[in-house]
Amino acid sequence: MKIAVYPGSFDPVSNGHLDIIERVAKVFDKVYVVVAINAQKKYTFTIEEKIEMLKKVTCHIPNVIVDQCSELVSIYSKKVNANVIIRGLRNFNDYQDEISLFQFNRSISPDIDTFALFPSANNLFLSSSTIKELILFNASIEQYVPKEIVSFVTKTIKERQHK
Ligand code: ADP
Numbered sequence: 645m646k647i648a649v650y651p652g653s654f655d656p657v658s659n660g661h662l663d664i665i666e667r668v669a670k671v672f673d674k675v676y677v678v679v680a681i682n683a684q685k686k687y688t689f690t691i692e693e694k695i696e697m698l699k700k701v702t703c704h705i706p707n708v709i710v711d712q713c714s715e716l717v718s719i720y721s722k723k724v725n726a727n728v729i730i731r732g733l734r735n736f737n738d739y740q741d742e743i744s745l746f747q748f749n750r751s752i753s754p755d756i757d758t759f760a761l762f763p764s765a766n767n768l769f770l771s772s773s774t775i776k777e778l779i780l781f782n783a784s785i786e787q788y789v790p791k792e793i794v795s796f797v798t799k800t801i802k803e804r805q806h807k
Contacts, residue, residue: 647726648672648759651680651717654694655687656797658775659788660767662701664732667761669705676724677702679712688776688804697797701790718753726756733760734768776801 648668654661654677669675679694689697691712698710713720721729729749731742746758763770770788778785779801789797 645674645725646672646728647674647676647724648728648730649676649678649717649721649724649726650730651678651713651720653682653685653687653772654679654698655685655689655772656694656775656789656793657697657701658767658770658772659790660732660734660763660770662790663764663767664730664761665702665708666705668730669707672728673707674726675705675708675730676720676726677708677710678717678720679710680717681712681714688801693800697793700792716749716752718749718756721756722753729756729758731758731760732763734763734771776805780805 650665650668652661665675665677677698679691679698681691695710695712702708702710717729721727731738731745733739733742742758742760749756749758766787775785775788775797778788779798785798786794
């Protein structure tokens with residue numbers, strides 16, 4: 645069975661993330677979409693909220709499992725018998741970060757590989773922080789976030805952005 649792990653902050657999940665998930669789910673038998681906790685980052689949404697949003701927007705993909713991970717992603721991947729970690733590559737900044745992460749994961753778990761996917765054209769410039777910026781300036785996020793979560797994301801970011 646081909647199993648992949650797609651880790652990220654998903655703060656919040658965007659159409660860019662969903663596009664990657666849908667494409668990967670066509671190639672692998674099982675895809676674990678995993679909310680990873682990076683101690684150096686400050687998040688807007690709680691883990692429970694991120695998991696709920698991810699479940700909502702992936703419920704049409706039967707081979708996707710949403711989970712969280714508080715250990716290293718390579719250790720988590722071994723635990724669920726995945727041998728591939730999925731990452732998205734938007735630009736040169738992502739490339740620089742991802743190549744280090746790849747080497748790091750490889751040094752811990754040489755038998756787990758990383759596959760990087762390019763985003764579809766309309767998601768190239770999309771990030772979770774862009775979504776927050778749009779809301780801050782009262783612009784619509786409808787074309788960037790799955791429709792099921794647009795109002796929750798807008799309301800929550802508005803409530804928390806000044807805290
Ligand atoms: P990070 O790991 O930097 O916190 P995220 O959690 O937002 O990033 O995203 C998880 C993964 O999804 C990363 O590999 C990131 O490059 C990728 N990604 C983020 N936004 C997009 C997008 N718009 N299109 C494709 N991939 C993306």
